[in-house]
Amino acid sequence: MKIDISYGSGGKQTSDLINNIFLKHFHNKILNKLEDAAVLSVKGKIAFTTDSFVVSPLFFKGGNIGKISVCGTVNDLLMMGAIPKYLTASFIIEEGTEFETIEEIVHSMQVAAREAKVLIVAGDTKVVEGNGGIFINTSGIGEIIKKGVSIANCHIGDAIILSGNLGEHHAAIMSKRMEIENDIMSDCAPLTAIVKNLINNKINVCCMRDVTRGGLATVLNEIAASSMCGVHINEDALPISLEVRGFCNVLGLDPLYMANEGKMVTVVPQKQADRALEIVQKSKYGKNARIIGKITDGQDVYMTTRMQGKRQIDVLYGEGLPRIC
Amino acid sequence: MRTLQQVKNELKDYQGEKIAIMEVCGTHTSSIFKNGIRSFISPQIQLISGPGCPVCVTSATYIDKIIDYSLQENHCVLTFGDMLKVKGNNLSLTEAKAIGGSVRMLYSPLAALKIAKENKHIQFVFAAVGFETTAPIYALLLEEIIKSKIKNLKLLTAIKTIIPAITYICDNEKSIDAFLCPGHVSVITGSSVYNDLAKKYHKPFVIGGFEGEHILAAVYEIFQQVLSKQYSAKNMYVSVVSEDGNQKANAIIDKYFKHTDDYWRGIGVIKKSALRLKEEYLDFDAGSYFDEYLENSPINCRCKDVILGRINPTDCPLFKRTCTPLSAIGPCMVSTEGVCGIWYKNREVQQ
Amino acid sequence: MCVAVPGKIIEINGDKAKVDIMNNIVEVNIRLVSVQIGDYVLIHAGCVLEVLKKDLAEEILWMFNELQEGANENSSAG
Numbered sequence: 001m002k003i004d005i006s007y008g009s010g011g012k013q014t015s016d017l018i019n020n021i022f023l024k025h026f027h028n029k030i031l032n033k034l035e036d037a038a039v040l041s042v043k044g045k046i047a048f049t050t051d052s053f054v055v056s057p058l059f060f061k062g063g064n065i066g067k068i069s070v071c072g073t074v075n076d077l078l079m080m081g082a083i084p085k086y087l088t089a090s091f092i093i094e095e096g097t098e099f100e101t102i103e104e105i106v107h108s109m110q111v112a113a114r115e116a117k118v119l120i121v122a123g124d125t126k127v128v129e130g131n132g133g134i135f136i137n138t139s140g141i142g143e144i145i146k147k148g149v150s151i152a153n154c155h156i157g158d159a160i161i162l163s164g165n166l167g168e169h170h171a172a173i174m175s176k177r178m179e180i181e182n183d184i185m186s187d188c189a190p191l192t193a194i195v196k197n198l199i200n201n202k203i204n205v206c207c208m209r210d211v212t213r214g215g216l217a218t219v220l221n222e223i224a225a226s227s228m229c230g231v232h233i234n235e236d237a238l239p240i241s242l243e244v245r246g247f248c249n250v251l252g253l254d255p256l257y258m259a260n261e262g263k264m265v266t267v268v269p270q271k272q273a274d275r276a277l278e279i280v281q282k283s284k285y286g287k288n289a290r291i292i293g294k295i296t297d298g299q300d301v302y303m304t305t306r307m308q309g310k311r312q313i314d315v316l317y318g319e320g321l322p323r324i325c
Numbered sequence: 326m327r328t329l330q331q332v333k334n335e336l337k338d339y340q341g342e343k344i345a346i347m348e349v350c351g352t353h354t355s356s357i358f359k360n361g362i363r364s365f366i367s368p369q370i371q372l373i374s375g376p377g378c379p380v381c382v383t384s385a386t387y388i389d390k391i392i393d394y395s396l397q398e399n400h401c402v403l404t405f406g407d408m409l410k411v412k413g414n415n416l417s418l419t420e421a422k423a424i425g426g427s428v429r430m431l432y433s434p435l436a437a438l439k440i441a442k443e444n445k446h447i448q449f450v451f452a453a454v455g456f457e458t459t460a461p462i463y464a465l466l467l468e469e470i471i472k473s474k475i476k477n478l479k480l481l482t483a484i485k486t487i488i489p490a491i492t493y494i495c496d497n498e499k500s501i502d503a504f505l506c507p508g509h510v511s512v513i514t515g516s517s518v519y520n521d522l523a524k525k526y527h528k529p530f531v532i533g534g535f536e537g538e539h540i541l542a543a544v545y546e547i548f549q550q551v552l553s554k555q556y557s558a559k560n561m562y563v564s565v566v567s568e569d570g571n572q573k574a575n576a577i578i579d580k581y582f583k584h585t586d587d588y589w590r591g592i593g594v595i596k597k598s599a600l601r602l603k604e605e606y607l608d609f610d611a612g613s614y615f616d617e618y619l620e621n622s623p624i625n626c627r628c629k630d631v632i633l634g635r636i637n638p639t640d641c642p643l644f645k646r647t648c649t650p651l652s653a654i655g656p657c658m659v660s661t662e663g664v665c666g667i668w669y670k671n672r673e674v675q676q
Numbered sequence: 677m678c679v680a681v682p683g684k685i686i687e688i689n690g691d692k693a694k695v696d697i698m699n700n701i702v703e704v705n706i707r708l709v710s711v712q713i714g715d716y717v718l719i720h721a722g723c724v725l726e727v728l729k730k731d732l733a734e735e736i737l738w739m740f741n742e743l744q745e746g747a748n749e750n751s752s753a754g
Contacts, residue, residue, distance in 0.1 A: 010700075043647065100612075107423070157701060175700070178432045179432075180432075181700070182699055182701065183699065183701075242698050243700060249681040250432075250719075251696070252352075252679040254359075305361040306537065307360045307537040309363075309537075311359070311360075311364065314670045317669075321410070322406040322430070323434065323679060324459070327743045329740065334703045352725070405721070433705075433721050434722070435722050435723065449679045455678070455721075456678060459721055461723070462705075462707055465723065509679075509718075510677040512726050538739070542743055546743065549743070562735075563738065564731070564734075565729070566726075571708055571726055573707070573708045577707075577708070648694070
């Protein structure tokens, strides 16, 4: 069965949609009340963020738009030293979308929310004209457990840890679009374990940043600009799978600029670097973590290349498109 | 024994007269930056980027026309990702898409066949840009269009041949001492095309592959030739480049295309530098013969001098000031492989 | 100007073949070459342009050997 415009009317069909899909999967004490707003208790300072998700295709190897919409907001909260507690979820659904599609997406959201230990406590649905598309916005609140984590907080000499392989989400999505067969899975995941373990083990984390759109190159430039420092990384240290390398070669893409959905950069004091690396590697989703470089003086991002050359790494301009000629 | 390290050391320690080497191919330019090659060779060995980015040298008139197609009712433009960002006289395809243009990005021209068969009510136009490397693939596409009697897929061609452009540079630009010849174009043309050039112009013409090691070895070969003053054509990409090139590819190119003069954006007309569909196949052509080329030449833009290797992008008064990848003025800034775009995004560091 | 990559032919169906590019499988046209399963080929825009005569490691070794000769000639000349 397909969604038609009447499901956005606010009447009987809207409430059927809420009961049969959203409440069925997301149900919890707060949401079940179906009040106009959720009433929440939180401890101390909170982090608060929002993100909208417009992925095409909706389903890909390793996830779907629902899983990303939970992980993305959860990870943004974690990067501020906050433990995610509550999310809201708003859906804009185009008419013609199958109920099964919506249910599968919602189910994935619930699975991801359970893993990240967050509750989805409020939501909204609108139906618009179109042809089977879905767009999701999530907002989230997290309780700060480590103060002062900031992109502006890096110091010369600090070590930069990348939590795992680059480019997998981008490659998974693009493979489907360009009809290239491979086993590359989106890395889409909540990074809760890595962050909790670092903080609970008294690592004095200076900065955390999830590596999403714009890729590693863009994140490192943001760190350099905000902390008014330079960044130096080694190409040889970058974890990139053989498949993703091959994929990039086919389409002329650069893994430094490719999107990820379950990777983060952590900046820690040099003397804690090895220990922090070990903690990340032992945490879920951190197995392939590497120390990729360090904070330097100066103001730009540089990389020592595989051939021991040195080049500057700039931010992404425009969209990273495949090139052939 | 010559190890990689020895080659690097010699190229770094060189203090003789300047050697200006033009890498013709944009993918070479890109690899030179990615490997940071300039950072570990002597500044006396200059690597100068040439006209080998097809997107940058495609005329604005052509781009305007392909944009018009994208905006026509029931039309859809098929293209490589490369072409989406480059501006014509007014818009880029990306901008055209934003005002309702229909544009689809493909990896292979041959994928257009299936799309056309599945959407018979839409007229598809393939933006067939590229050099010798891509030309035989367009020929294969055309052959299939004819064989399968596909009525709703045409080519708007801007296929250029790089050898006439190299000859043009040899004739007009005395400052270039040597050429790092394009590896993948040479797969089709064969290495022998450079023999006469080397004899005529007394310069090294060295074909190189695209790994950092390939490029370094080719540069070193050029360096040796310049020092010994013994110039020749040399193929350093023997894994795929043969003496005579790919004969099947050349045969199918000759079957469907003829050589005509062509306009290169930023340069002007270069004799016999285009491959256009022969008269008997013009039913499949979406209007690739232009009477004139209109070019709103931006004031102070020095793309021509950049493409011809006269100056580095950093010498252009617009570079990084008013001309950036996000608001490109000249054609060399718009493409990922454009010389200025690459220079903007990748600054190497002299150590 | 032209992005092309090496891959290995793993399946042939008439004018088409499947190639493996570091565990990425792409369907390509093989009209421009004569190939067999197991051949390493150069692929550009969904089409095989040539069969590889050496692999990358061999080629790099060969290149530096070539250079050595050049340098020896040079040093004997100088």
